[in-house]
Amino acid sequence: MNAEFELIERIKNGIKVPAGITGIGDDCAIIPQQQGLDTLVTADLLVEGRHFLLEDANPEDLGWKSAAVNISDIAAMGGRPLAAFLSIALPSHLTGKWADRFAAGFKEACSAYGVSLLGGDTSASDDKVFINVTLLGQCPHGKALKRSGAVPGDIIFVSGPLGDSAAGLKLILEGKGAESPVLTSRHYRPEPRVELGQLLAATPGIHAMMDISDGVAADLPHILEESRCGASVDTTKIPVSQELKAICKSHGWPPLTLALDGGEDYQLLFTAAPGTPLPQGCTAIGTIEAEPGLRWLGTDRSFQGFKHF
Amino acid sequence: MNAEFELIERIKNGIKVPAGITGIGDDCAIIPQQQGLDTLVTADLLVEGRHFLLEDANPEDLGWKSAAVNISDIAAMGGRPLAAFLSIALPSHLTGKWADRFAAGFKEACSAYGVSLLGGDTSASDDKVFINVTLLGQCPHGKALKRSGAVPGDIIFVSGPLGDSAAGLKLILEGKGAESPVLTSRHYRPEPRVELGQLLAATPGIHAMMDISDGVAADLPHILEESRCGASVDTTKIPVSQELKAICKSHGWPPLTLALDGGEDYQLLFTAAPGTPLPQGCTAIGTIEAEPGLRWLGTDRSFQGFKHF
Numbered sequence: 001m002n003a004e005f006e007l008i009e010r011i012k013n014g015i016k017v018p019a020g021i022t023g024i025g026d027d028c029a030i031i032p033q034q035q036g037l038d039t040l041v042t043a044d045l046l047v048e049g050r051h052f053l054l055e056d057a058n059p060e061d062l063g064w065k066s067a068a069v070n071i072s073d074i075a076a077m078g079g080r081p082l083a084a085f086l087s088i089a090l091p092s093h094l095t096g097k098w099a100d101r102f103a104a105g106f107k108e109a110c111s112a113y114g115v116s117l118l119g120g121d122t123s124a125s126d127d128k129v130f131i132n133v134t135l136l137g138q139c140p141h142g143k144a145l146k147r148s149g150a151v152p153g154d155i156i157f158v159s160g161p162l163g164d165s166a167a168g169l170k171l172i173l174e175g176k177g178a179e180s181p182v183l184t185s186r187h188y189r190p191e192p193r194v195e196l197g198q199l200l201a202a203t204p205g206i207h208a209m210m211d212i213s214d215g216v217a218a219d220l221p222h223i224l225e226e227s228r229c230g231a232s233v234d235t236t237k238i239p240v241s242q243e244l245k246a247i248c249k250s251h252g253w254p255p256l257t258l259a260l261d262g263g264e265d266y267q268l269l270f271t272a273a274p275g276t277p278l279p280q281g282c283t284a285i286g287t288i289e290a291e292p293g294l295r296w297l298g299t300d301r302s303f304q305g306f307k308h309f
Numbered sequence: 310m311n312a313e314f315e316l317i318e319r320i321k322n323g324i325k326v327p328a329g330i331t332g333i334g335d336d337c338a339i340i341p342q343q344q345g346l347d348t349l350v351t352a353d354l355l356v357e358g359r360h361f362l363l364e365d366a367n368p369e370d371l372g373w374k375s376a377a378v379n380i381s382d383i384a385a386m387g388g389r390p391l392a393a394f395l396s397i398a399l400p401s402h403l404t405g406k407w408a409d410r411f412a413a414g415f416k417e418a419c420s421a422y423g424v425s426l427l428g429g430d431t432s433a434s435d436d437k438v439f440i441n442v443t444l445l446g447q448c449p450h451g452k453a454l455k456r457s458g459a460v461p462g463d464i465i466f467v468s469g470p471l472g473d474s475a476a477g478l479k480l481i482l483e484g485k486g487a488e489s490p491v492l493t494s495r496h497y498r499p500e501p502r503v504e505l506g507q508l509l510a511a512t513p514g515i516h517a518m519m520d521i522s523d524g525v526a527a528d529l530p531h532i533l534e535e536s537r538c539g540a541s542v543d544t545t546k547i548p549v550s551q552e553l554k555a556i557c558k559s560h561g562w563p564p565l566t567l568a569l570d571g572g573e574d575y576q577l578l579f580t581a582a583p584g585t586p587l588p589q590g591c592t593a594i595g596t597i598e599a600e601p602g603l604r605w606l607g608t609d610r611s612f613q614g615f616k617h618f
Contacts, residue, residue: 022455026455026457026535028351028383028385028453029349029350029351030348031347033450035343035344038342039445041337041392041428042428043394043428043441044430045396045397045432045441046432050434073337085352085443087352087354118350119351122354124359125359130434132430134441134443144339147336210336211336226334
């Protein structure tokens with residue numbers, strides 16, 4: 001057995017595939033279709049040194065996160081996540097125990113959200129780790145919540161506190177992760193809002209939705225662009241956690257910068273007609289307006305969000 | 310506009326998406342489902358230095374091949390390819406014209422086989438190029454041709470000449486690509502057997518099928534393993550092209566080694582009940598037998614196929 005097949009065996013180990021579905025082992029996976037549903041597909045590429053640092057992340061967390069960020073894209077349209085396809089290129093010293101641990105974290109996240117790992121690919125890599133995950137989900141036909149549905153007068157909501165992941169990352173990069181296991185865990189183990197996403201997609205009056213991966217300041221403009229409108233955000237309304245407040249206080253960090261410029265919170269950002277009944281934990285942070293542009297109220301600075309390049 | 314969005318714009322340029330489908334630009338692509346069909350999904354990872362050499366392949370060819378090898382996996386189950394998701398990590402000096410040329414070749418292959426590019430991801434890379442393509446296709450429910458259906462007594466067929474791609478690669482690696490544009494083109498621009506695959510899937514008596522990506526010697530054992538049987542292959546029956554014969558003669562290369570150990574021909578390898586009517590160009594090369602193992606007839610050596618690691 002060569003190293004590639006051995007790696008596939010490590011990844012396959014313990015996978016359960018639902019009845020009627022064909023997973024790893026043939027040229028393709030096979031998933032029966034059902035009239036009245038739409039298939040949702042998303043892909044995310046995670047590159048060592050760009051999206052994660054090998055020395056800072058344990059392999060289980062990296063596996064969890066690789067699955068979770070894609071599951072979050074399905075949640076962001078109100079879909080139910082179903083199937084994952086994992087492609088991973090590893091330098092030879094990581095194809096053993098490291099790969100087992102990565103696969104364990106990946107499968108833990110899949111299992112937590114009802115996702116089956118149905119395929120992918122493996123390769124050697126000279127140096128860096130490259131991970132691509134493609135996630136398939138489904139939702140009732142025509143009911144996916146897109147970025148393009150916002151209309152002037154809509155209230156802008158976020159589904160939970162922002163900035164925790166960015167603060168966790170800041171602690172990790174400064175070698176102070178031990179100061180707040182809560183915040184570092186928010187960074188390493190994001191919990192996509194799958195149930196809430198489906199609930200919102202079934203709620204009349206929700207017009208546009210996405211998940212917050214690059215920070216509100218970078219993500220809200222996507223909704224504004226696709227919906228051809230503008231917005232005002234009241235920065236005094238941005239929800240932040242007690243943990244974030246405490247760590248910002250002790251280090252003199254500005255919570256608002258972490259909350260709006262920091263990415264990877266994987267909360268939902270959505271717009272709703274005034275008066276739409278919403279579950280607890282959703283916080284109004286602004287309004288959609290006809291006038292183009294994004295206006296920050298209650299502050300004299302502006303925000304950019306997380307930049308990848 | 311930052312470099313990541315610029316790269317996405319370069320890749321998106323000129324894409325047409327069929328009515329009813331949502332492509333690049335939201336959290337997920339959206340594809341309506343149709344009762345009575347199965348979705349087929351496959352993913353392939355192409356790593357610079359492992360699957361291709363940047364200095365030897367022009368970007369258009371690499372783009373074509375990245376799409377084609379995945380389209381071939383859909384063909385290998387008898388499916389119709391539909392949608393591609395391209396994730397690509399590029400060092401900064403390749404994000405301009407090189408990316409345009411890569412995307413042009415990728416989209417040319419997609420267009421040739423009726424595939425829409427609906428999503429993916431982009432990232433910077435410090436050094437090497439990493440490409441992952443996920444391909445979705447569909448076929449009538451339950452009609453995908455798997456590797457597991459072969460039964461003793463079946464005749465083993467290949468859909469066309471073997472070894473051309475391996476000979477093309479050998480020429481390229483020895484700096485002699487100009488000696489045979491036909492063979493190098495077979496390596497750089499494989500043509501997946503999409504129509505034939507669908508025809509075979511609709512033909513009663515075809516029991517198992519896959520595409521030849523690692524060479525018959527490496528690929529046939531997958532059918533034998535999944536079908537729990539053995540086979541004899543008559544090496545005097547292996548079809549090879551005139552071009553391969555000529556180049557082997559002039560260089561003293563053994564054609565059979567290139568044909569059986571060499572990968573990336575992307576012809577179909579399938580088994581059929583005796584007497585099954587088949588289109589022209591399909592050649593019988595052996596028989597499925599109850600006795601486990603793979604026996605090479607008409608030669609005193611054995612074959613291994615292409616090894617990735």
